[in-house]
Amino acid sequence: MKKSKIIIILTVSFILGGCSLQSAGSKSEELGIQCLKDAQYEEAVSYFESAIEADIELETSYRGIGIAYLNLGKYEDAIDAFNKALGKALGKIGELEIDICYYKAVAQFKNKDMQGAIETYTSLIEYDGKNKESYYLRATAYLNQEKLELAKADFDAAISKDKDAYDMYINIYENLCEHGYEKEGAEYLNKAKNRLEKSGKNNLYLGRVNYYLKDYEAAKSNLEAAIKEGKKEGYLYLGQVFDKLEDTQTAQSNYSKYIENIKKSAEVYNSLGESLLKEKNYTGALQVFQSGIALKDEEFDKKLKFNEIITYEYLLEFKTAKEKMEEYLNLYPDDETAKREYEFLKTR
Known part of the structure; x- marks a missing residue:
């Protein structure tokens, strides 16, 4: 399946620097972290704001608010929170600050601010030019600006940092294909194939x-x-x-x-469900998609939930499909295909 090619795993494993979790502010932050893990993003914002009011762990609390807003689709609020987090760093640059910059770039990308994302990734590259992910991610932003040559230069730079990162070759291919550059994408696959055949391993x-x-x-x-x-x-x-x-x-x-x-894997459940759909085994497909959704895998959740809705349509359960689509659009308001599907469902 096609996936978002911004290959960042948005974790909630906060870098707390060994601070105590005994004060009221820190307790609020701890509860905010747990809410992020449980996908309770509105509640997470509330807890992190309480931590900020107590003037404790400001950088990580603003980071937490940014992640919550990012997952809620409130990208400008997320960017603002990440900027505030960086403002509390007082000029130091460590793992936490780099992590915040990556989140900020994702929010900028999702907010369709490609130039902002490029500038953030450029700063990360200037700080650590050995990190292949920064080059890869900047290339995705260039692609969205239809700047193919700049994107290819960054893809090449990413591969040069680790020529055996075969997932990277595949991701580059899929990314280029999504933008209509299948021929250019195949060139990267053939580079990987030649290298693999030579190694024979x-x-x-x-x-x-x-x-x-x-x-x-x-x-x-x-x-x-x-x-x-x-x-x-x-x-x-x-x-x-x-x-x-x-x-x-x-x-x-x-x-x-x-x-x-x-x-158990969300990706496998999605592939299995799509295979069952081909056979018109809609009841079986629905059960499989729902098993995948239950895993709460951020990378595949969107595709699984969309496929669940389509399956309800095949089962002629249009009322349920419409309700599910409304929930889906609350989570993914920028999905144009889903918006068109929702207009269809409103007529059923």
């Missing part, structure tokens, strides 16, 4: 690269070899290959093996 990534290059038979062979080598995560990608080969039964079997052998 990683059937898992070679299979994934061949999958994106649409060489499904080669991908199947690579991934089956990877699984025999003990890389059970290959079941997910092998399932996706069989879906492309229109063998949905074998695809679903591989997804199930991944869940049995590796873990």
Whole structure:
């Protein structure tokens, strides 16, 4: 599935610098952190504001408010909070300040302030030019400005920092494809393929690269070899290959093996649900999508929730689909496809 290509995991593991959690302000901050973990973002803001009123841990509390607003889609408020957090750093630059800058750039990107995001990533690159993520993320902003050559220069810089970061090659390909540059994206896949074939060591990534290059038979062979080598995560990608080969039964079997052998995964539940949709097994697909949603995986939550709504439509449960879409649009107000779907649902 296509995912947002801003590859930052928005964690809530705060860097508290070993401070005590005994005072009222610190207790409020602790409760705010827990609310973030529980996706209770409005409550989190309230607790962090209480901590700020107590004049304790201002930098991390403003950071917490920023993260809460970011998840609520209030991007300008998030940027303001992150700026206030940085203002409390008093000129020092450490892990916490770098972390805040990354969050700030995400908020700027989501607020469609590409130039602001570029400037923030540029500052991060100037501070630490060895970090491949900063180059990659700045490239995504350049792509959104349709500045292909600048984006490619940053993608190249990102890869130069770690030529064996094969996830990066794949992410670059998907990112370029989303902007209509499939040919340019394939060039990065072929670079990865050449490197993998020379090393002869990683059937898992070679299979994934061949999958994106649409060489499904080669991908199947690579991934089956990877699984025999003990890389059970290959079941997910092998399932996706069989879906492309229109063998949905074998695809679903591989997804199930991944869940049995590796873990419950939102990505796998989404792939399995989409495979069941192809077979018009709408009841089964709904159950699978809801199992994925229950995992509260930020990266795949949006896709799973949208697929849940579509499945309710297939089941002709339009009232439920409309209610779910209203909840969805509260979380993702910028989703134009969802807005169009909602207009359709209002007529049912």
